[in-house]
Amino acid sequence: MGTFHSDKGELHGITVVVETTGKRVYVGRCDEETGAGIVLLDVDYHDDGADGKSTSDYLRFAARYGIYKKHDRVALPRAEIRKVTPLGKLSAR
Amino acid sequence: MPYDPELVAPMRREMVDMGAKELTSAKAVEDFFKTKKGTALLFVNSVCGCAAGSARPGLRLALSGDSKPDRIATVFAGQDTDAVALARAQFKQFPPSSPSAVLFKDGEPVFFLPRHMIEGRDAPSVAFELVSAFDEFCAKK
Numbered sequence: 001m002g003t004f005h006s007d008k009g010e011l012h013g014i015t016v017v018v019e020t021t022g023k024r025v026y027v028g029r030c031d032e033e034t035g036a037g038i039v040l041l042d043v044d045y046h047d048d049g050a051d052g053k054s055t056s057d058y059l060r061f062a063a064r065y066g067i068y069k070k071h072d073r074v075a076l077p078r079a080e081i082r083k084v085t086p087l088g089k090l091s092a093r
Numbered sequence: 094m095p096y097d098p099e100l101v102a103p104m105r106r107e108m109v110d111m112g113a114k115e116l117t118s119a120k121a122v123e124d125f126f127k128t129k130k131g132t133a134l135l136f137v138n139s140v141c142g143c144a145a146g147s148a149r150p151g152l153r154l155a156l157s158g159d160s161k162p163d164r165i166a167t168v169f170a171g172q173d174t175d176a177v178a179l180a181r182a183q184f185k186q187f188p189p190s191s192p193s194a195v196l197f198k199d200g201e202p203v204f205f206l207p208r209h210m211i212e213g214r215d216a217p218s219v220a221f222e223l224v225s226a227f228d229e230f231c232a233k234k
Contacts, residue, residue, distance in 0.1 A: 013143030013212065015209035065187050067188055068188045086209075091210050
């Protein structure tokens with residue numbers, strides 16, 4: 001089933017993993033993706049190594065169970081984004 | 094702020110029509126979880142068109158199979174706040190997610206289908222995930 005807001009990009013409403021050019025990875029529901037960047041809702045993030053957990057460990061848990069949100073909304077500029085992947089695709093691996 | 098009750102009424106009805114008991118109060122949730130024996134599925138309903146639109150039909154499809162939970166109940170996220178909070182306390186090892194489905198066996202959560210595993214999938218794909226869990230945990234031996 002499609003989304004109610006097709007003007008917000010094909011990832012609108014989908015929970016995505018945003019890998020940044022730094023050591024931080026974000027997971028949140030994509031509200032809008034444009035050339036300028038991406039806006040996420042209900043967002044958690046992890047810095048590689050924080051709390052003794054690698055990014056892989058963090059994403060393994062997120063892919064299986066989801067995330068505990070830290071922020072209602074995060075806007076990331078395109079220049080900081082390395083890769084955007086639906087979290088569900090990681091779950092399927 | 095909750096959605097207009099008229100808007101969510103068809104989504105509630107869809108669940109009741111497939112045999113789910115609607116839990117709209119904390120008391121109703123408490124009563125539902127008093128019974129531990131056997132299997133029970135709790136579906137966290139949602140207005141989200143991106144995921145709930147395939148989650149409900151997927152569940153209906155899954156329930157048409159041979160293996161199914163002994164009891165099915167539903168709470169509505171963003172609507173029945175107290176009921177949802179108490180229901181989530183029964184599976185607090187999983188992050189809050191709606192729509193989502195949790196399968197309990199003898200009172201313990203044994204399977205969790207969170208929203209991100211529903212998004213972007215069609216009803217048969219969602220049903221496949223649920224049927225796999227039903228076959229594993231609900232099949233009568």
